[in-house]
Amino acid sequence: MSSDHAAKTISIREMNKYYGNFHALKGLSLEVEAGEFLVLLGPSGCGKSTALRMIAGLESISSGELLIGDQDVTEVLPKYRDIAMVFQSYALYPHKTVAENIGFPLKMAKVPQAEMDEAVRAAAAQVELDGLLDRLPGQLSGGQRQRVALARAIIRRPAVFLMDEPLSNLDAKLRGNMRAELKHMQNELGITTIYVTHDQIEAMTLAHRVAIMKDGELQQLGTPKEVYSNPANLFVAGFMGSPPMNFVEGEISSGQFRAAGMSLPVTGFADNAAVTIGFRPEDCQVVEAGTGQVDASVYTFEMTGDQSLVTFEYEDRHLVVKMPKDFEIASESRAAIAFDPAEANFFDTASGRRLLPAA
Amino acid sequence: MNEWLDRHMGRLFLAPAVTLILIFSIFPLVASLILAFSRLRLRGGGFTMRWVGFRNFEKQLFGSEQFHLLGTFTTVSILGWIVGLAGTGLLIWWMVRYARTRFHWVGFLGRMITFGIAVGLLWLFCATLLSGNPFGTVGTTLFYVFVGCGIQFLIGTALAFACSQKLRGRTTFRVIFFVPMMVTPIGVGYTFRMLADVTKGPFAGVWQWAGLGDFAWATDPWAARIFITVADSWQWIPFVFIMMLAAFESVPRDLVEAGDLDGASPWQSFREITWPHVMPIAATVMLIRAIEAFKIVDLPNIMTSGGPGIATESVSLQAYYAWRSLDLGQASAVAYILLFVTVVICVSFFNLVVLSRVRAQK
Amino acid sequence: MSTRRPGLFEPRAIGQMAPATKILLYTILIVWAAFVLFPIYWLLITSVKTPAAVNQGPFFLPFIDFEPSLHAWKELFVIDYEDTLRAYMNSIIISLSATALSVLVGSMAAYALSRVDYAPNLITILYFVALLAGVGVAVGIYDVDWMLATAVAVALFFLLARAVGRIYEVRLGNGDILFWIISQRILAPIVVVVPIYMMFQSVRLLDTHLAIILTYAVVNLPIVVWLMYDFFNSIPRDLEESAQIDGATMIGTFREIILPLSRAGLAATTLLVMILSWNEYLLALFLSTTKAQTMPILVAAMNAGERGVLWWTMSVTIVVMIIPVVVLAVILQKYITKGLLVGAVKG
Known part of the structure; x- marks a missing residue:
């Protein structure tokens, strides 16, 4: 058990991981503040889980430094790092009861039985597991197992929480509930948390800051709002948002962005032969053909209940527009997409980097 | 101290096993090799050794013992x-x-x-x-390995397949079929000697009726070999059976059901779905069985003492007899020849059959 | 469409077998069961026959064919009870201890191999084997005192191991270690038993329990490692990583998480090793003379030279040898297929 319950900072400095010749994590540097909820977000295989496992001490650090609080833990064994981890599979011990599962960290720390029972009861109450303490994990529902895993993590009051896709095995409805509870609990306990997920909604809702990764490299670090509205590159822009941002490739010359059947004025951008414009489905409207920025034919029309999605076929790609729920349009009909060029993002097609207008 | 223990626990976990093997397996192996190149005399509690080079092997492979090991x-x-x-x-x-x-x-x-x-x-x-x-102990051992294992594999697999079907009472059959593995090989040997007795055994009537009332199977080389193979099979079919049963039961049901929907006949379903799934396991089971079969010594020793002549003597038994006559050099040389043949055959089988199957599936 | 009575070769309902197939399968199973059980039955009735009943020809049914008698049982358990009970106790002590040792050491090694990465240097290993051979030659052929030779070899090894290892670096992996351990099973006991005999003779441990226990434990180690390695590999790593983070040591994880989850595999392995040690004959023949004699030796002793084979008492000894194994197998029965499954499927 940690002697002080104060949340700790985490400093990751130029952390690298090699598996043989494979460079799985490329010089990750991150400063996590005390009590912060940081989400590592990215597609599978982007190195986010590797990074988390390195912080946990389950994978060795090939090069670089890792500090928890002001202690260098680069070479320290997991059990001396004062961390707790929740696994995607929950990693509950199938042969131990709920109480034994929750109490396991204390048992390993040789805490007296009476004190342990008290702590188990308190932790179970915190995640609303009272009355299930004598069950085996096999007799619990998915949500309950998730709570057991959480209780086991909080019982020790660690300095750091590590969570590896903890909600991805739950069904959609439960996931929403648990997300809210998790956020509430983290807020209440004030424990520094690093949370790995591939689900951008989880990232947006839970995080104080999001770190987006791809191919072992950090793409952007910022608050959910920042990464959503000011994506640093094409990858981040395409990854955040559902449905994702629409992209059209074209060029900028003399203050005009041009693409097939599309031309709009842009100010402050230098001439560039390969530029990609990006605009979000919710930032545009479906209008009469000829009155918007792009004319295209409707590919499909979908009702999701709270909104309508109109997919256009433009050149050889699809563009999606989010419309209010009472909007209707027939497939195959011609229409136009209208959006405010000021809200669009421009990217250098070759490097993927976002282009910013000269002030 | 604790942290040191944590860090080195991996080695400490492996150390006892490695130490035991080094002392009781590797050291004897090296010592045995030295013995195989020596002539050894026991002399009042101690012994003297003399280096004789390849002479022990020469005697076995080309010299006066050639008929015994290889044949005439x-x-x-x-x-x-x-x-x-x-x-x-x-x-x-x-x-x-x-x-x-x-x-x-x-x-x-x-x-x-x-x-x-x-x-x-x-x-x-x-x-x-x-x-x-006439062939020698190498030929006899190979007979036990190939014919014996072949029979055991066919019958064991057939029984396992039958027992993997939805039949009432199959659990009872399983338990019964497992019984022979629990009997000590010595016991199996003597029991089959009892059963084969043409005058006092249970089949005496059958022998009399067939006009073989005074037939002594232990004096006919092939009858003796086949009889040992039958006893060996009785003991070891359960092993093949239980492993293959586990294999058959591990075949995913949905694969078989998908096959049924696609209109596969039971035979096609077996050949196309079940067999490819159990084939790698079957190869492994046969490898293990063959490794054990190369060591056969109890049954021929008990049932026929290697006779008639040397007709049922395995290489292991030959080495044992050599040891009993205190010819330790010869015993080690023979044992090493057995080891060499076993290793080459088993490793070849492993590389050419088991591994290539595994690679093909990946 | 009128319903047709299904033929003999067609299933009566979905998921069932055709009656003909069913009959065929049952015939095969029953015939085989008879083949399996008859020798056991013959053993049982022979054990209650008098020498006369055995010698006068085949009798099949007790009380009808012949009058059963406890003659042979009395001979073993009343008249010669000392020898019988000693061998029985020896067998129990030896097989239990050897199995416990083998399963413990073997599963520790298997667990370590399935979880920890090792990279031993091939050259260092070759150096070690060379030293071993040197000790053998020195002791065997040049009559050097074995303690002195071993001490020199050990000293040389630790002094020069690092230097030698640096000459040329070829690293082996876990797979190689595993293969090395499992391949020990290829060794026929006859290859190693003579040096083992001489080794125990030189430390005066011949004809003791310890000698046989150690030898059996090592002989069966490959089986334990092979079966348990696959079993441990099938246990999700998450559980241990979680335990590790929660503060468990490797021993703690092994005891609290791994062993309880491997019950099926342990049961199957234990049973197999137990059967093999209980029934082993050749090594016991070499390593025991009187005090440490085990049951198989006693069985063979019933082949009493001048009087021929004492079939009746031999049957009794075989029967009493089978009983404990059957009891154990029945207790562990439900684990056997489950436990072997993992090893077999992945092996």
Whole structure:
């Protein structure tokens, strides 16, 4: 058990991981503040889980430094790092009861039985597991197992929480509930948390800051709002948002962005032969053909209940527009997409980097 | 201290096993090799050793013990020549094909050793069995391994397949079929001797009726060998059975059901779905069984004492008899020849059959 | 469409077998069961026959064919009870201890191999084997005192191991270690038993329990490692990583998480090793003379030279040898297929 319950900072400095010749994590540097909820977000295989496992001490650090609080833990064994981890599979011990599962960290720390029972009861109450303490994990529902895993993590009051896709095995409805509870609990306990997920909604809702990764490299670090509205590159822009941002490739010359059947004025951008414009489905409207920025034919029309999605076929790609729920349009009909060029993002097609207008 | 323990626990976990194997397996192996090159005399509690080089092996392979280990091959019959040459040709073609397609010196060296042993055993087979000459303990051991394991595999697999079907009472059959494995090999040997007794055994009536009332199976080489094989099979079919049963039960049900929907007949479903799934396991089970079969010693010792003559003597038994007559050098040399043959055959089988199957599936 | 009575070769309902197939399968199973059970039955009735009943020809049914008698049982358990009970106790002590040792050491090694990465240097290993051979030659052929030779070899090894290892670096992996351990099973006991005999003779442990226990434990180690390695590999790593983070040591994880989850595998392995040690004959023949004699030796002793084979008492000894194994197998029965499954499927 940690002697002080104060949340700790985490400093990751130029952390690298090699598996043989494979460079799985490329010089990750991150400063996590005390009590912060940081989400590592990215597609599978982007190195986010590797990074988390390195912080946990389950994978060795090939090069670089890792500090928890002001202690260098680069070479320290997991059990001396004062961390707790929740696994995607929950990693509950199938042969131990709920109480034994929750109490396991204390048992390993040789805490007296009476004190342990008290702590188990308190932790179970915190995640609303009272009355299930004598069950085996096999007799619990998915949500309950998730709570057991959480209780086991909080019982020790660690300095750091590590969570590896903890909600991805739950069904959609439960996931929403648990997300809210998790956020509430983290807020209440004030424990520094690093949370790995591939689900951008989880990232947006839970995080104080999001770190987006791809191919072992950090793409952007910022608050959910920042990464959503000011994506640093094409990858981040395409990854955040559902449905994702629409992209059209074209060029900028003399203050005009041009693409097939599309031309709009842009100010402050230098001439560039390969530029990609990006605009979000919710930032545009479906209008009469000829009155918007792009004319295209409707590919499909979908009702999701709270909104309508109109997919256009433009050149050889699809563009999606989010419309209010009472909007209707027939497939195959011609229409136009209208959006405010000021809200669009421009990217250098070759490097993927976002282009910013000269002030 | 605690942290040091945590960090080195991996080695400490492995250390006892490695130490035990080093003391009781590797050291004896090295010592045995030295013995195989020596002549050893026991003398009042102690012993003296003299280095004799390859003389022990010479005696076994080319000298006065050749008839015992390998067999007698004075003449080679026409059939022997034909089969031998044809087989050698096939093996050479196999080597050439390998060398042409994908050459790697480790693979080539390994295959050269396999090739050498295969040619040697092939000619041994042609010069003894096919030419009507008696063969020695190597031939007898190979008979136990190949014929015995073949029978055990066929029957064990068939029984396992039958028991993997939805039949009432199959659990009872399972338990019954497992019983022979629990009987000590010594017991199996003596029990089958009892059963085979032509005058006092349970089948005495049958023997009398067939006019074999005074037949002594222990005096006919082939009858004796087959009888030992029957006893060995009785004991070891349960092993194949239980492993193959586990294999059959691990075949995913939805695969079989998908096959049914696609209109596969039971036979097609077995051949196309079940068999490919259990094949790698079957190869492993056979490898284990063969490894154990090479060591056969209890049954021939108990049932026939290796007789008539040396007809049922296995290589292990020959080494044991050599030890009993205090000829430790010869005993070690014979044991090493057995080890060499076993290792080459088992490793070849593992590399060429088991591993290639595993690779093919990946 | 009128319903047709299904034929003999067609299933009566979905998921069932055709009656003909069913009959065929049952015939095969029953015939085989008879083949399996008859020798056991013959053993049982022979054990209650008098020498006369055995010698006068085949009798099949007790009380009908012949009058059963406890003659042979009395001979073993009343008249010669000392020898019988000693052998029985020896067998129990030896097989239990050897199995416990083998399963413990073997599963520790298997667990370590399935979880920890090792990279031993091939050259260091070759150096070690060379030293071992040197000790053998020095002791065997040049009559050097074995303690002195071992001490020199050990000293040389630790002094020069690092230097030698640096000459040329070829690293082996876990797979190689695993293969090395499992391949020990290829060794026929006859290859190693003579040096083992001499080794125990030189430390005066011949004809003791310890000698046989150690030898059996090592002989069966490959089986334990092979079966348990696959079993441990099938246990999700998450559980241990979680335990590790929660503060468990490797021993703690092994005891609290791994062993309880491997019950099926342990049961199957234990049973197999137990059967093999209980029934082993050749090694016991070498390593025991009187005090440490085990049951198989006693069985063979019933082949009493001048009087021929004492079939009746031999049957009794075989029967009493089978009983404990059957009891154990029945207790562990439900684990056997489950436990072997993992090893077999992945092996």
